[in-house]
Amino acid sequence: MTDRFVLAVPSKGRLMEQTLELLATSGLKLKKTGSERGYRGELEGLSSVEVAFVSASEIAWYLKTGRAHMGVTGEDLIREQISDAGERVEFQKKLGFGYADVVVAVPAFWLDVRTMADLDEIAGEFRREHGRWYRVATKYVNTTRRFFAAKGVTDYRIVESLGATEGTPAAGTADLIVDITTTGATLAANGLRILDDGVILKSEANLVTSNAAEWTPRGREAQNVIMAALGV
Amino acid sequence: MAAETAKKFEALEAQAQKLMSVFIKAGYEAVSPAIIQPADVFLDVIGETLRARTYVFTDPDGDELCLRPDLTVPTCRLHMERHGAGSAKARYCYNGPAFRFQPVGSDGAHPREFRQAGIESFGAGDREKAEAQIVATIIDALRAAGLKDVRLRIGDLGLFRALMAAAEMPERWRQRLNHHFWRPDAFRAELKRLTAPSAKSLQHIPAELLADLDPVDPVRSERQLVAFLDAHKIEITGARSIHEVSQNLLSMVADAKADPMPAKTAALIESYLEIEAPARAAGARLRDLMRDKGIAIPAALDVYHRRLQLLSELGIDVVHAEFSAEFGRSLEYYTGFVFEIVAPSLGDASPIAGGGRYDDLMSAVGCTEDVPAVGAAIHTERLLAAVTGGGP
Numbered sequence: 001m002t003d004r005f006v007l008a009v010p011s012k013g014r015l016m017e018q019t020l021e022l023l024a025t026s027g028l029k030l031k032k033t034g035s036e037r038g039y040r041g042e043l044e045g046l047s048s049v050e051v052a053f054v055s056a057s058e059i060a061w062y063l064k065t066g067r068a069h070m071g072v073t074g075e076d077l078i079r080e081q082i083s084d085a086g087e088r089v090e091f092q093k094k095l096g097f098g099y100a101d102v103v104v105a106v107p108a109f110w111l112d113v114r115t116m117a118d119l120d121e122i123a124g125e126f127r128r129e130h131g132r133w134y135r136v137a138t139k140y141v142n143t144t145r146r147f148f149a150a151k152g153v154t155d156y157r158i159v160e161s162l163g164a165t166e167g168t169p170a171a172g173t174a175d176l177i178v179d180i181t182t183t184g185a186t187l188a189a190n191g192l193r194i195l196d197d198g199v200i201l202k203s204e205a206n207l208v209t210s211n212a213a214e215w216t217p218r219g220r221e222a223q224n225v226i227m228a229a230l231g232v
Numbered sequence: 233m234a235a236e237t238a239k240k241f242e243a244l245e246a247q248a249q250k251l252m253s254v255f256i257k258a259g260y261e262a263v264s265p266a267i268i269q270p271a272d273v274f275l276d277v278i279g280e281t282l283r284a285r286t287y288v289f290t291d292p293d294g295d296e297l298c299l300r301p302d303l304t305v306p307t308c309r310l311h312m313e314r315h316g317a318g319s320a321k322a323r324y325c326y327n328g329p330a331f332r333f334q335p336v337g338s339d340g341a342h343p344r345e346f347r348q349a350g351i352e353s354f355g356a357g358d359r360e361k362a363e364a365q366i367v368a369t370i371i372d373a374l375r376a377a378g379l380k381d382v383r384l385r386i387g388d389l390g391l392f393r394a395l396m397a398a399a400e401m402p403e404r405w406r407q408r409l410n411h412h413f414w415r416p417d418a419f420r421a422e423l424k425r426l427t428a429p430s431a432k433s434l435q436h437i438p439a440e441l442l443a444d445l446d447p448v449d450p451v452r453s454e455r456q457l458v459a460f461l462d463a464h465k466i467e468i469t470g471a472r473s474i475h476e477v478s479q480n481l482l483s484m485v486a487d488a489k490a491d492p493m494p495a496k497t498a499a500l501i502e503s504y505l506e507i508e509a510p511a512r513a514a515g516a517r518l519r520d521l522m523r524d525k526g527i528a529i530p531a532a533l534d535v536y537h538r539r540l541q542l543l544s545e546l547g548i549d550v551v552h553a554e555f556s557a558e559f560g561r562s563l564e565y566y567t568g569f570v571f572e573i574v575a576p577s578l579g580d581a582s583p584i585a586g587g588g589r590y591d592d593l594m595s596a597v598g599c600t601e602d603v604p605a606v607g608a609a610i611h612t613e614r615l616l617a618a619v620t621g622g623g624p
Binding site: 107108109110111112114117120121122123124125126129130132133134142145148149152154155156157158169170172175190191196 | 275276279280283284407408411414415417418436437438441457461466467468469470471472473474476477479480481484564
């Protein structure tokens, strides 16, 4: 482990590009260090800061365990992976990119199911007809459970899905889904419709600090410089 | 508490021996169901809510397994394995660990690994007698372990079922209220909705389709629905059939056309659920309430009183037992009598023992016959804390 201040940023895709853009426009010059592929970097003029390039979904784990002091990742991933997010991390700033809604979507032809309450209502009949509870495909297992419980829906089963979730109802492996969407076009193309009260979370990239990390005075200093640059 | 001192372990072992010897002497056969169970059966019975508190994992073969979150379902499975159809009479007792994730972090009263000692009775035809015996045996065991002060709380889901069956309303309303019973907020909302005029809003159903939905002519209505979907290029996907969607739409239309539930009926159901009283007084209040509202559920009330009588004959202090109509609403697999033993020193939030009737559980684990089943379990760490007077 290092006693340096660790800033975790996404290591690939649009999320990485937009994070780097943000840092650049905020006057924080990022320099990759080490090997060509560079999974490490530093911020010019801030010698105490080490930048770690990590996949967006792992950043939540870095923050939860205190491996990183600060990170940039989607709120959806933080809320899914840290059951007590309010305790372990602090959301410092919404960054205005990486928009994604986590939603509940059902086959569009279920004209009788517009709300979570409607969904709950068909549970008994579905079970009588098919001999099982309806299945919800998702990679957001914890988020789904919390939302369904809050809406009073209890009679369902979760099927973990690691990709192409929107195709599971047509494939017959699930009956409805919880997934992210930006425009809704993919859902519509798969014959799915978002429930009227089925938006679980309007997520975007956030600047997040860890309460689990070890904070030294130098670390606090680095945090202040970065936050000031980002206008927090 | 994951780690426990050797001293506490020995104390729990010694206590377990006392409990088990009471059970065995009372005629319960000691069994040790498997700790690792197939996740499927559990998840189907207990639902996703308890799944969030169950340690579920996948083995190298890809099979989904779990650490048992209680010993009742494993004992049901053991009984099935032994007797096939499962209708054979049997009485079992057990003592062993069960595992539950504790979201707020585990403390002494809510450890993630805890030992349950309990009893289960399958196939006993005289239900009230079997229930009274279960309560008496559990209380005997608690006393043998040194617990002096016990308070008995009882409930009876059979009374609610009888009330719902006797109250006049369309069958689909009854089904819906029964379904919501386990979630008091949703239940209250549903009841309110049913008493409001034009119970369910139909504004979300497209007007051109709505005009073609006629509960009196389901065949034609379904044809119209198919035509509507065709016209709007909405594809039919997934396991749920067009027939199911059509049926549900029709019952929404029927609800909207039906007269709302009389305020009297809703008030009766609500007043019933508010009853909380000493066990015998509660019986009298139930009778008065039903008489006032012109509804009779004599069979369920007889069952209730007979059970109290049998408990009393077995030496249980029913005068100080408390009845609550709400009690049992958080435990979805119970179907009739439910009870809890509370020790004043630990409080209502951490009952020392609890149990009840779960007549549907055997069929949920795969039994083809209806098997009456009743059982109860002791939370042994809490019992030890109450007996030794230490913190939980």
